[in-house]
Amino acid sequence: MSIYALTSLIVFIIVVVGMVFQKIDRTLIAMLGAIFLLGTGIFPDQIGAIKEYVDYNTLLLLLGMMVFVETLRKTGIFTFLGLSMLRLFGNNTYTLFISLIFLVALFSGFIDNVTTVLVFIPMTFAITDSLNINYLPFVLGEIFASNIGGMATIIGDPPNIMIASAAGYSFSEFALIMYPVTLINLVFAILLLIYFFKEDLSVKIDKEVIKNFDVSHIVENKKEFILSILLFGAVIVAFALQHELNLESSTVALAGGFFSLFILRPKDLKDTLSKVEWENILFFFALFLIAGALEETGIINAFSNMLVNFAGGSLLLFSFSILTISSFFTGFLNNVPLVAAMIPVIEKLSISESSIFSNLDPIWYSLSLGACLGGNLTPIAASANVIALGLLTQFKGKTISFWEFSKYGLIILLGNIVISGIYVNFIFF
Template sequence: MSIYAITSLIVFIIVILGMVFQKIDRTLIAMLGAIFLLGAGVFSDQIGAIKEYIDFNTLLLLLGMMVFVETLRKTGIFTFLGLSMLKLFGNNTYTLFISLIFLVALFSGFIDNVTTILVFIPMTFAITDSLNINYLPFVLGEIFASNIGGMATIIGDPPNIMIASAAGYSFTEFALIMYPITIVNLIFVIILLIYFFKKDLSIKIDKEAVKNFDVSHIVEDKKEFILSILLFGAVIFAFALQHELNLESSTVALAAGFFSLFILRPKDLKDTLSNVEWENILFFFALFLIAGALEETGIISIFSNILVDFSGNSLLIFSFSILIISSFFTGFMNNVPLTAAMIPVVEKLTISGSSVFASIDSIWYSLSLGACLGGNLTPIAASANVIALGFLTQFKGKTISFWEFAKYGLIIVLGNILISAIYINFVFF
């Protein structure tokens, strides 16, 4: 192993440890790691490395969707839909719980998990306080649902954006495989949480209190609200037909973001762009370079060969290995760096010359499932978890410990892995 390979591996481990222990901001430590690798001569051509290893399709898709979601959020569409669901399904605690969980999962398939949590958790506190019911099962359910729902589409969770870009999957192609297993995993979580919190969810709801919820004040501009619904539908339609329209997913996302901004809030450009999570985009940029260094120096090839030897050249065992490894690593290191490191491993299989890996769709989908499901393992596994639990402390003074969260998360993730493994076997083998 060369000095550059050792250097790349050490930098990767330092960045991962920095994110796990959260002593330094993850974007800062990732950028410092990437800059160090560029300056240390790991890449023979620095500009060439940026062109080769940075997935600009993913970065631009993220940018476009961030602008789009921020623009639509200001119209009140997300809050309106959430409270409307309450009025429709709030007759008893069970239907309220199930409808909110499904709505969070549905939203997470189209807007990022963090935005979904930012919209729903404060709204959930308002609902549970008004109805005098325990907020904890709702908060935990929405955290788990945001991570599971995000795996349904290529735009639902950053790992999916990266995987779909690497594998060349269209929005429709990806969703047709992932939606069924998303729904099954979500039902499993709902059943478990109802069992865990049966006493809290058995409380009767005051139906008059539900009727008194007023959603009319949320929509300040009806014309703007209707336009936002039409734009949302048009964007989903464009994603569904992106291959037929010969459009990259990043082109659709950029068009969605900046056209909606032009139509709805042309004077809010600076304000909207200031709310874009630029630190996440820079974080991705850095991770692509760090993963690129692992590939450039041969670390990825070594790891890929170890996995192939372990699986005995069995596509099924390799797929299951990726599912399990990505699930548990995601629980402690966030799914984005894991996915960035695993994509080159999977890509190496297609050029290995082995007929066993002529088609690797099962591996790509196993990686997506593991990277998204593992977000429910611990409170630090996903940004949505951290934000939701932060709200819990901020608004309720309630702190959930690492192990208190993990005791629910471990059971849920183990069950979801088993269900997903059966599904992968059924669909691809």
């Protein structure tokens, strides 16, 4: 192992340990790690490394959607939608909880996970505040559902786009395999959360209170409210059709955010931008560079080759190894660099080991399952996790520790790995 590879690995471990124990703010330690890596000479061209490894599409998507959500929030649309949903599904806390989780999972299959939580989390706070019930099971459930639901379609999560492109899967072909296992994993997660939070979810809802909810007073300006609904619908449609429209997700988000600001709150630019979670954007910027250093120095590629050597003699064992290891790897590092590193390795298998790996389908789907499900392991495993917990801090002034999140995420992930492994075995073997 070269000195540069060792350095990048040590920095990665230090940053992860620092985030786990929360002695230093995660954005600060991640930025310090990224700056150190830039200054050590790991990247021959520092500006080139920033251009190559930082996913600006994701960063600008976050910026645009934060502006969009904050602008629309002031019109009362999320409170209105939340209380309207409450009147439909609020017979008891269980039905309310289950309906919200299923809706988040459904949205995540067609809209970016970050966008989904940015829409649903504020709505959820409006509901739980109105009923005076604990928001924690709802927030955790929606985070887990966004990651599980995102694996159902090609457009649900970025790794799926990469995998489908490499394997040549169509939208319907991919969804036909992934939707059943997505549904099973989601039901498992819901049942576990109901068990964990049975006291909070057993709280009785006063039906008279629900009936007497008047959502009309929430809307102070009907014109702005109608415009916000039109803008909200337009952005969702644009996300769903972004590939047909040849638009990047960041372009849709920025257009939605700043156009809505121009239409609804042109004088609130400074106030709206002050509400943007800049620390989260910087955190992702740093994380992309740290992952880039692992890729630049060959750490990720070496990891991929070790996996091939470990399970190269069995298609079934290799598929389950991909599912398991990618799940836990994704729990601490963005799933995009892992998938990017694994794609060329998997593609070579059909050539180098054609007798064993003539059918790569179980490997491709195992990689997708692991890369998406691993997002539930830790609070830093997926963009949606970081943003949702950021909204928790923004709206409630509360934080969930690394360990508190992970104790739920680990149990759900382990169950999902077993379910997915059995499913892959049943479908392909």
